[in-house]
Amino acid sequence: MVTSGPQVIDDASAVAVEHEAERLFTTLMNVSCRPGTRWTLELCREIAPLTLEINRLKERRNAIILAHSYVDAEIVYGVADFKSDSYALALEARHSDAEVIVFVGVVFMAETAKILCPHAEVLVPDIASGCSLADSLTADELRALKAEHPDAAVVCYINSTAEVKAESDVCVTSGNALKILERLPERRILFVPDRIMAANLQRDLRARGVDKEIVSSSGTCLVHDQFTAAAIAEERVRFPGVSVVSHPECAPEVTDASDFVGSTQAMMEHVRDSDAPYYMMLTECGLVGRLEAEHPGKRFIGSCRLCPYMKLNSLAKIRDALVRPEPEQVIEVDPQIARAAKVSIDRMFELAA
Numbered sequence: 388m389v390t391s392g393p394q395v396i397d398d399a400s401a402v403a404v405e406h407e408a409e410r411l412f413t414t415l416m417n418v419s420c421r422p423g424t425r426w427t428l429e430l431c432r433e434i435a436p437l438t439l440e441i442n443r444l445k446e447r448r449n450a451i452i453l454a455h456s457y458v459d460a461e462i463v464y465g466v467a468d469f470k471s472d473s474y475a476l477a478l479e480a481r482h483s484d485a486e487v488i489v490f491v492g493v494v495f496m497a498e499t500a501k502i503l504c505p506h507a508e509v510l511v512p513d514i515a516s517g518c519s520l521a522d523s524l525t526a527d528e529l530r531a532l533k534a535e536h537p538d539a540a541v542v543c544y545i546n547s548t549a550e551v552k553a554e555s556d557v558c559v560t561s562g563n564a565l566k567i568l569e570r571l572p573e574r575r576i577l578f579v580p581d582r583i584m585a586a587n588l589q590r591d592l593r594a595r596g597v598d599k600e601i602v603s604s605s606g607t608c609l610v611h612d613q614f615t616a617a618a619i620a621e622e623r624v625r626f627p628g629v630s631v632v633s634h635p636e637c638a639p640e641v642t643d644a645s646d647f648v649g650s651t652q653a654m655m656e657h658v659r660d661s662d663a664p665y666y667m668m669l670t671e672c673g674l675v676g677r678l679e680a681e682h683p684g685k686r687f688i689g690s691c692r693l694c695p696y697m698k699l700n701s702l703a704k705i706r707d708a709l710v711r712p713e714p715e716q717v718i719e720v721d722p723q724i725a726r727a728a729k730v731s732i733d734r735m736f737e738l739a740a
């Protein structure tokens with residue numbers, strides 16, 4: 388998607404802009420821009436002044452940009468210093484000595500970065516970039532669930548607010564949840580806020596002969612909840628040999644019907660390391676953009692869905708945040724909540740190691 392907004396930089400020479408446009412086009416040429424279209428050199432020329440300006444601002448402000456793989460490709464390949472999933476980006480924040488972190492993803496991820504890197508000013512391009520999972524459960528609601536299940540270990544998926552993390556014993560990601568649940572001594576697990584991932588984990592624990600009982604809350608991811616086993620069956624007829632790749636936020640009947648199930652990072656590695664004639668990616672379209680850019684020989688059928696929250700991010704908003712952030716673009720976490728949330732996040736790093 389081409390970003391709108393003022394794109395003038397006084398001192399950028401035409402040569403520098405052309406050079407930047409060529410750099411962008413080299414990476415973006417295989418990536419879908421709008422439905423049915425690909426990036427062109429002309430479109431790259433339109434955004435080149437803005438990516439040049441943002442990259443200069445980063446240097447001036449000792450800033451880094453952490454971009455989730457679901458955001459638009461011109462952000463991931465134009466200005467991001469690190470691009471990955473929420474776990475890897477949290478690790479980057481934990482070890483960062485930058486004065487400013489622009490977190491291009493959704494707000495709960497930026498909160499996690501602030502908790503792990505409190506000395507940095509953490510900025511978000513758009514404060515409305517929520518998440519249907521994180522927004523599904525408040526700390527009060529979790530306290531009520533804890534009262535109903537006093538013997539359960541409280542495990543929160545990283546897609547949760549800082550307040551919910553602060554109320555939890557341990558935080559997990561899609562990549563390490565199974566390992567961490569296995570290592571917890573408690574038999575009963577209160578897993579929040581994703582009831583679908585909880586169901587997938589319950590099935591996977593049973594398959595490994597691990598005797599644990601998971602209860603959950605009612606949240607779902609509005610992107611991954613859209614996929615169906617019926618659509619997989621149809622596409623297997625249309626595209627013989629297709630490899631169906633899904634995320635554990637998809638319903639159990641979808642993950643059951645898939646050839647590979649894994650975290651965002653694991654999905655990327657699976658595509659990189661396998662050789663199917665087509666891939667049906669049951670996840671956010673930004674990840675397919677990354678795969679198109681990094682594996683131009685692979686073919687992806689039109690199966691992905693857009694996350695409206697991730698798509699609120701834009702180059703213009705990143706630039707504006709770096710020039711003069713609005714107060715709501717600056718992430719603050721109450722120190723007491725941050726301390727308690729950090730305990731659950733640090734326990735994740737410890738148990739996932």
Ligand code: SF4
Binds near residue numbers: 520610
């Ligand atoms: S893709 Fe789903 S889990 Fe990720 S931010 Fe969007 S709504 Fe939340």
